[in-house]
Amino acid sequence: MSLRPTLDFLLYDWLGAERLNQRERFADHNRETFDAVLDTCERIAREKFAPFNRLVDTQEPQFDGEKVILPQATHDARLAYAESGMLSAAQDDDIGGMQLPFLVESAANTFFAKASISIGSNLLTTGNANLLMAHGTELQKQVFALNEFNGRFTGTMCLSEPQAGSSLSDVVTRAVPDGDGHETDPLGPRYRLTGNKMWISSGDHELAENIVHLVLAKIPGADGKPVPGVKGISLFIVPKHLVDTDGRLTGERNDVALAGLNHKLGWRGTTNTLLNFGEGKYPVRGGAGAIGYLVGKPGEGLRCMFHMMNEARIAIGMAATMLGYAGYEASLDYARNRPQGRPMGAAGKDPAQPQVRIIEHADVKRMLLAQKSYSEGALALALYGARLIDEQHTGTTEAADEARLLLEVLTPIIKSWPSEFCLEANSLAIQIHGGYGYTRDFAVEQYWRDNRLNMIHEGTHGIQAMDLLGRKVLMENGRGLQLLAARINATIERAIQVPDLAAHANALGQALQAVGAATKAAWATANPTEALANAVPYMQAFGHTVLAWVWLDVALVAHAAVASPARQGRLAAARYFFHYELPRIGAWLQVVRERDLTCAELPDDAF
Numbered sequence: 001m002s003l004r005p006t007l008d009f010l011l012y013d014w015l016g017a018e019r020l021n022q023r024e025r026f027a028d029h030n031r032e033t034f035d036a037v038l039d040t041c042e043r044i045a046r047e048k049f050a051p052f053n054r055l056v057d058t059q060e061p062q063f064d065g066e067k068v069i070l071p072q073a074t075h076d077a078r079l080a081y082a083e084s085g086m087l088s089a090a091q092d093d094d095i096g097g098m099q100l101p102f103l104v105e106s107a108a109n110t111f112f113a114k115a116s117i118s119i120g121s122n123l124l125t126t127g128n129a130n131l132l133m134a135h136g137t138e139l140q141k142q143v144f145a146l147n148e149f150n151g152r153f154t155g156t157m158c159l160s161e162p163q164a165g166s167s168l169s170d171v172v173t174r175a176v177p178d179g180d181g182h183e184t185d186p187l188g189p190r191y192r193l194t195g196n197k198m199w200i201s202s203g204d205h206e207l208a209e210n211i212v213h214l215v216l217a218k219i220p221g222a223d224g225k226p227v228p229g230v231k232g233i234s235l236f237i238v239p240k241h242l243v244d245t246d247g248r249l250t251g252e253r254n255d256v257a258l259a260g261l262n263h264k265l266g267w268r269g270t271t272n273t274l275l276n277f278g279e280g281k282y283p284v285r286g287g288a289g290a291i292g293y294l295v296g297k298p299g300e301g302l303r304c305m306f307h308m309m310n311e312a313r314i315a316i317g318m319a320a321t322m323l324g325y326a327g328y329e330a331s332l333d334y335a336r337n338r339p340q341g342r343p344m345g346a347a348g349k350d351p352a353q354p355q356v357r358i359i360e361h362a363d364v365k366r367m368l369l370a371q372k373s374y375s376e377g378a379l380a381l382a383l384y385g386a387r388l389i390d391e392q393h394t395g396t397t398e399a400a401d402e403a404r405l406l407l408e409v410l411t412p413i414i415k416s417w418p419s420e421f422c423l424e425a426n427s428l429a430i431q432i433h434g435g436y437g438y439t440r441d442f443a444v445e446q447y448w449r450d451n452r453l454n455m456i457h458e459g460t461h462g463i464q465a466m467d468l469l470g471r472k473v474l475m476e477n478g479r480g481l482q483l484l485a486a487r488i489n490a491t492i493e494r495a496i497q498v499p500d501l502a503a504h505a506n507a508l509g510q511a512l513q514a515v516g517a518a519t520k521a522a523w524a525t526a527n528p529t530e531a532l533a534n535a536v537p538y539m540q541a542f543g544h545t546v547l548a549w550v551w552l553d554v555a556l557v558a559h560a561a562v563a564s565p566a567r568q569g570r571l572a573a574a575r576y577f578f579h580y581e582l583p584r585i586g587a588w589l590q591v592v593r594e595r596d597l598t599c600a601e602l603p604d605d606a607f
């Protein structure tokens with residue numbers, strides 16, 4: 001089954017996307033306008049992205065000492081994406097947007113993610129501009145955000161430093177006021193930044209007129225020293241080329257220098273950079289120091305940045321999902337065409353018979369169904385998350401608040417679960433290809449390499465797990481977890497009425513109880529060291545429970561549909577998930593419940 005029918009089913013049959021046009025913000029839309037966007041994106045992805053996925057992998061970005069050189073295909077793909085209007089799809093009509101629901105925007109972006117995850121830097125550009133729309137001044141929106149939406153500029157997020165990855169409170173990039181009148185610069189309070197930012201995606205290239213870096217840095221306190229902890233972090237716009245208040249380039253190069261490109265395992269179509277801010281390579285307005293404009297208030301940098309990070313986390317989950325999906329499609333196609341082996345009959349194998357296609361072997365079907373249940377389940381979850389974002393923006397006060405809290409709890413799962421299990425899907429796709437899957441003659445090894453990033457960036461797996469168990473399930477007296485449990489229970493109540501699904505409903509009820517009990521047991525001693533020692537197994541069990549819920553909810557809609565191969569496939573994927581996957585949570589939760597310290601207590605020298 002190709003992606004489009006799956007998307008149509010999830011969007012319209014499961015999530016009722018067309019009902020969104022009852023909301024004032026989306027009143028000009030209907031199923032036809034949504035479909036038109038999906039059609040356009042599907043076509044651009046097919047023509048401008050998919051054919052070049054291998055090329056951008058083999059022709060890595062090169063730095064000639066002056067400029068970063070990318071294949072022409074990357075320029076063409078970015079231009080086609082910008083011209084499609086997708087950079088501003090969710091924005092207001094009057095600033096050139098389409099007022100498209102985030103749900104439909106996310107669905108449309110799946111085509112690009114599946115065709116070539118690394119060609120564009122579009123998700124960073126949109127996320128950067130969205131942050132400025134939420135926290136920037138009117139002029140910062142006009143000059144920077146709108147020029148990102150219209151494709152003139154691209155955006156980055158500059159958080160990490162060589163010595164500060166997971167622990168952002170340890171960033172040491174400094175920002176000091178830039179001379180007289182720094183407070184009254186129309187583009188925002190003006191500072192000079194010095195420091196190094198590591199791993200910056202799309203940090204340098206010639207794809208657009210300008211690059212808008214959003215940089216976390218510390219303003220020294222009265223004693224001249226950086227304020228310790230996250231409270232000392234502020235956020236700055238640091239354009240690669242300086243601009244005037246009309247957004248025109250002034251001709252001055254800002255003091256941001258590319259120190260080098262990182263050479264990555266995958267995701268090679270996107271440059272990844274070490275950037276030196278303010279080292280004096282490009283002295284500007286008479287001195288060293290990169291010019292940056294404060295966004296929001298001093299000390300609120302991380303809070304503002306979370307606007308972009310939360311969006312990016314959902315987008316990363318979707319990226320991981322679509323890589324899983326791409327591998328599923330590729331291995332399904334391979335399995336349908338590769339003859340190998342003969343079926344085992346009651347009297348053994350008959351060598352006189354022709355070979356069968358490998359899709360006829362039970363173990364290959366197992367690997368296909370696993371991939372289907374991971375990638376289509378993750379896709380459903382990510383779209384559910386996108387629908388919650390629309391609810392947060394356009395629902396009643398109460399519904400919006402519920403959506404906000406549900407997103408708090410679900411975001412670590414939407415980011416991390418596909419990063420782990422759609423990577424596993426990619427591994428199974430390689431396995432189905434046998435030896436051929438281990439070569440560069442087939443696409444599946446690239447999908448695996450590209451996907452391997454997703455458990456690392458935007459908060460590693462370990463950090464996401466601690467966020468879930470250490471913060472999200474506890475916040476607001478556990479109300480987010482209760483809201484999620486209420487939704488899961490509502491699905492269980494409906495499914496229990498359907499004889500074919502009742503056993504799944506019971507299994508999900510038990511899983512939910514087990515997650516609740518493990519959450520309490522983890523915190524029973526109120527000791528974070530004990531509670532969080534097994535945060536990753538907790539997140540795995542939590543994620544599997546959420547996915548089982550999603551599959552049961554999807555199965556309810558599939559079950560009510562007329563018979564078709566697609567219906568049969570969806571119900572089988574749900575069954576697979578309940579029979580082969582959900583039981584795994586027992587082992588994960590046991591160590592959480594028992595606050596097992598086998599790993600935590602082992603001293604360094606015993607390894």
Ligand SMILES: Cc1cc2nc3c(=O)[nH]c(=O)nc-3n(C[C@H](O)[C@H](O)[C@H](O)COP(=O)(O)OP(=O)(O)OC[C@H]3O[C@@H](n4cnc5c(N)ncnc54)[C@H](O)[C@@H]3O)c2cc1C
Binds near residue numbers: 162163164202
């Ligand atoms: C290709 C790529 C693109 C990226 N793009 C960007 C970007 O555009 N902008 C940006 O700012 N950053 C970017 N990053 C950086 C990325 O977010 C960091 O790599 C990530 O946050 C981890 O930081 P680190 O690499 O320093 O690893 P570390 O923080 O050193 O972590 C190493 C290991 O230790 C674990 N660990 C660390 N602290 C703890 C703890 N307290 N408890 C338990 N375990 C812990 C981690 O989970 C991890 O497994 C990118 C990275 C890559 C590889």
